[in-house]
Amino acid sequence: AAPVAIVSGLSRASRIGVVIRGGGALENLGHARTLVMDKTGTITTGRPTGTDIVAAPGLDPVEVLRLAAAADQVSPHVIAAALVQEARMRSLTLSYPTDVVEEAGTGVTATVDGHRVTVGARQLPPDASAWARAVFARSALDGAVVVWVTVDGRLAGAVQLVDPLRRDAPRTLRRLRSAGLNRLVMLTGDRPEPAEEIGTVLGLDLVCAQQTPSDKVAGVRRERESAVTVMVGDGVNDAPALAAATVGVAMGARGSTASSEAADIVLTTDRLDRLADAMEIARRSRRIAV
Ligand code: ADP
Numbered sequence: 001a002a003p004v005a006i007v008s009g010l011s012r013a014s015r016i017g018v019v020i021r022g023g024g025a026l027e028n029l030g031h032a033r034t035l036v037m038d039k040t041g042t043i044t045t046g047r048p049t050g051t052d053i054v055a056a057p058g059l060d061p062v063e064v065l066r067l068a069a070a071a072d073q074v075s076p077h078v079i080a081a082a083l084v085q086e087a088r089m090r091s092l093t094l095s096y097p098t099d100v101v102e103e104a105g106t107g108v109t110a111t112v113d114g115h116r117v118t119v120g121a122r123q124l125p126p127d128a129s130a131w132a133r134a135v136f137a138r139s140a141l142d143g144a145v146v147v148w149v150t151v152d153g154r155l156a157g158a159v160q161l162v163d164p165l166r167r168d169a170p171r172t173l174r175r176l177r178s179a180g181l182n183r184l185v186m187l188t189g190d191r192p193e194p195a196e197e198i199g200t201v202l203g204l205d206l207v208c209a210q211q212t213p214s215d216k217v218a219g220v221r222r223e224r225e226s227a228v229t230v231m232v233g234d235g236v237n238d239a240p241a242l243a244a245a246t247v248g249v250a251m252g253a254r255g256s257t258a259s260s261e262a263a264d265i266v267l268t269t270d271r272l273d274r275l276a277d278a279m280e281i282a283r284r285s286r287r288i289a290v
């Protein structure tokens, strides 16, 4: 091995905001063949461009948004941040939530103004009323993220958010393939419809939706049986999977602290293309090293 190549690779990476925790991580990255990624905030921008609120009959959609955003104020999830942002844009006053329980990758339960509020991506209950089923059917068509809001145990409404792909995602994934990552896998906590749509657009090799944090760990372990595996993610719910990968990469700019701490590599700018830069640096250091 040529330590000089490693040191210079690490320093080149750090100059573009890619923090690599040790030469071993750089070397492993250079040998990686499989990339596992999550969706929201990693492949998509996590900055929704359109928001549509539907309330149950008789309820005020703005009040549904207000309660949901209030509950989500302490969540590190990008969708939570988007709800809070939407409420701020509408100048809504958000009460402080108490007794907050976050189920990583699913949503939040909290008390707001004396009401128990849940917000998140739960499955539509089989007895859901017609309006809720209509929301679901429509969002399936346009690949939107749907966040259900319940108040005191009853479905109160849904917020739909259009979370676009990162503009550079197709190009970045092509670069990653040319740099040696010949298997691309997406593991997302979101529903199958938007996940599969993205999988088709990006030509991914495998897409798994509705993944819990432990499903993501199992998925990464499965991939590791056949290849050196990189996992890139942004959420608290991704932290265990990042730790399970040969090389864990955190989207560190807006992602959770937990994912950054679990990672071997942190992209400190909100740019997915830095992963391709890092991969190319790793490959070059490897060529020099052997
Ligand atoms: P991914 O794995 O694609 O990054 P996540 O597992 O982080 O997605 O989240 C899956 C879905 O769960 C999101 O699309 C979102 O709808 C929902 N979700 C998770 N946490 C929250 C939250 N705090 N508030 C609202 N929705 C949430």
Ligand code: MG
Pocket (backbone or CB within 6 Å): 038, 039, 040, 041, 042, 233, 234, 235
């Ligand atoms: Mg995510």
